[in-house]
Amino acid sequence: MMPDTMQQLTLSNVSLSFAGSPILEGIDLQLASDELVVVVGASGSGKTSMLRLAAGFQSADSGTVQMNGHDIAGPGAERAVVFQDDALFPWLNARDNVAFPLRLQGGIDRAERIRRADAQLAAVGLEGYGTRRLWQLSGGQRQRVGLARALVVQPAFLLMDEPFAALDALTRAQMQVALLEVWSRYRQGVLFITHDIDEALLLATKLVVLSGRPARVAETLTLDYGRRVLAGATTREIRADPQFQNLREQVLDRLFLSEPAA
Amino acid sequence: MSALQKNPLRRKSAALVSAITITAVLIIWWAVTGMHGIDPLFLPSPGAVLAKFAEVWREGYVDATLLQHLAASLLRVFAALAAAIILGVPVGLAIGTSTIGRGIFDPLVEFLRPIPPLAYLPLIVIWLGIGETSKIVVIGIAMFSPIAISTAAGVRSVAPNRIDAARAFGARGWQLLLHVRLPSALPEILTGVRIALGAGWSTLVAAELVAATRGLGFMIQSAAQFLVTDVVIMGILVIAGVAFLLEAGVRLLERWLVPWRGKL
Numbered sequence: 001m002m003p004d005t006m007q008q009l010t011l012s013n014v015s016l017s018f019a020g021s022p023i024l025e026g027i028d029l030q031l032a033s034d035e036l037v038v039v040v041g042a043s044g045s046g047k048t049s050m051l052r053l054a055a056g057f058q059s060a061d062s063g064t065v066q067m068n069g070h071d072i073a074g075p076g077a078e079r080a081v082v083f084q085d086d087a088l089f090p091w092l093n094a095r096d097n098v099a100f101p102l103r104l105q106g107g108i109d110r111a112e113r114i115r116r117a118d119a120q121l122a123a124v125g126l127e128g129y130g131t132r133r134l135w136q137l138s139g140g141q142r143q144r145v146g147l148a149r150a151l152v153v154q155p156a157f158l159l160m161d162e163p164f165a166a167l168d169a170l171t172r173a174q175m176q177v178a179l180l181e182v183w184s185r186y187r188q189g190v191l192f193i194t195h196d197i198d199e200a201l202l203l204a205t206k207l208v209v210l211s212g213r214p215a216r217v218a219e220t221l222t223l224d225y226g227r228r229v230l231a232g233a234t235t236r237e238i239r240a241d242p243q244f245q246n247l248r249e250q251v252l253d254r255l256f257l258s259e260p261a262a
Numbered sequence: 263m264s265a266l267q268k269n270p271l272r273r274k275s276a277a278l279v280s281a282i283t284i285t286a287v288l289i290i291w292w293a294v295t296g297m298h299g300i301d302p303l304f305l306p307s308p309g310a311v312l313a314k315f316a317e318v319w320r321e322g323y324v325d326a327t328l329l330q331h332l333a334a335s336l337l338r339v340f341a342a343l344a345a346a347i348i349l350g351v352p353v354g355l356a357i358g359t360s361t362i363g364r365g366i367f368d369p370l371v372e373f374l375r376p377i378p379p380l381a382y383l384p385l386i387v388i389w390l391g392i393g394e395t396s397k398i399v400v401i402g403i404a405m406f407s408p409i410a411i412s413t414a415a416g417v418r419s420v421a422p423n424r425i426d427a428a429r430a431f432g433a434r435g436w437q438l439l440l441h442v443r444l445p446s447a448l449p450e451i452l453t454g455v456r457i458a459l460g461a462g463w464s465t466l467v468a469a470e471l472v473a474a475t476r477g478l479g480f481m482i483q484s485a486a487q488f489l490v491t492d493v494v495i496m497g498i499l500v501i502a503g504v505a506f507l508l509e510a511g512v513r514l515l516e517r518w519l520v521p522w523r524g525k526l
Contacts, residue, residue: 057426075429075432077430077431080431081427081430083427085421087423087424087427088427089424089445091448100431100441104441105432133522135521135522135526153431
């Protein structure tokens, strides 16, 4: 299920302020299908605002946000969003949550919706969990349901806002691997927001470091630790790699470059 | 969830204390009425009230059995509840989701909310006559505000991420309302129904003041006019007992309709 053609999501010279105070200034970002772009920044650095701009939940004060050369005017199913709190619907079971976007699309009969939802649940490692209610699932399993719900419409881009931040360390590591597997299978462009530098380094094919107030892009790195995880390396091995640790220090430096001394 | 609800041992001991309290009240009641000098006209004994309950159950009072009185009252309250839900939920949605809706309906709801039913009863009788409709309307007015207010609070407190998630998949206007806002507000709506049932049930006696021929409230008033105190007390206890059962019924309904409440 590769995207038919190369898709492009672009933020050019984007600025945004909220209640009079500037949050983002002159942000440039390119995301193509088959890229996994991670934006890392401190809490309150405006990285979630970047994702909301890309999703079309809000519009920029200046600059352009475009998909394949067309301005983004609002949310759309071709840019699916995964939230930090899973944002699932507790009145629906796991399967119906995943089938929800299909129901909105219309024109797909119920049997087909169930078939696709179950297949998508299986693809994120939840085969046979369709009839479970949300409170019968763990936090990690609920995030998998959220991921399946985003993937079921075969979006061109997956926008993920700190999706694993609320999970325990072990579940988080499992979800990182699960995301890499899903990404390598479908090759959607992923925009992934996090404040966790290890997570950012591990997942990104392109790492964007946001820094300062208002936030600017302080550095962009091209990485391939994700591919090494997919090739069989464990996340522990990678974290122990001296080069990885150097990169972590470098990113930390960039993150707090323009912060006043405490 | 409070510690009291969480700990089964504590919950049991709370129930035990309640049972002891009720028993103590019954014993005091029984002991007081056993003393000389207390006229049964003022306070009949528990035994006399129980005997009256059995008698009215079998033979009836003022031309109807207890069950017929109960059925008449319940029918009015549930008819009023249906009307209050049909009107109150959309009004609550309007208040909770639109500025114009809030501007129109909020003052009306806030105006109706604090007025005691006895105050508007004469007006309703002048407008709608002395038939069944006016009784249902009197009860319905008492039920409308809690349902509208709870619904509004429910739709206002929907997690913004849920709305965004649905919008990201292309949901707009009515779809958001039907698929996200309304089900999200269901726990609060049911809380409103529970409060409304309590409010409506306590309006019963007022609603049955004028030209009723059946109903628990009517039965109590007829008995009071002839100083049949045991029927009055029996009627009060039946009203209290039914209120308790209604409350338990809505709680069961909540557990069935919003099983996620308190779990997520």
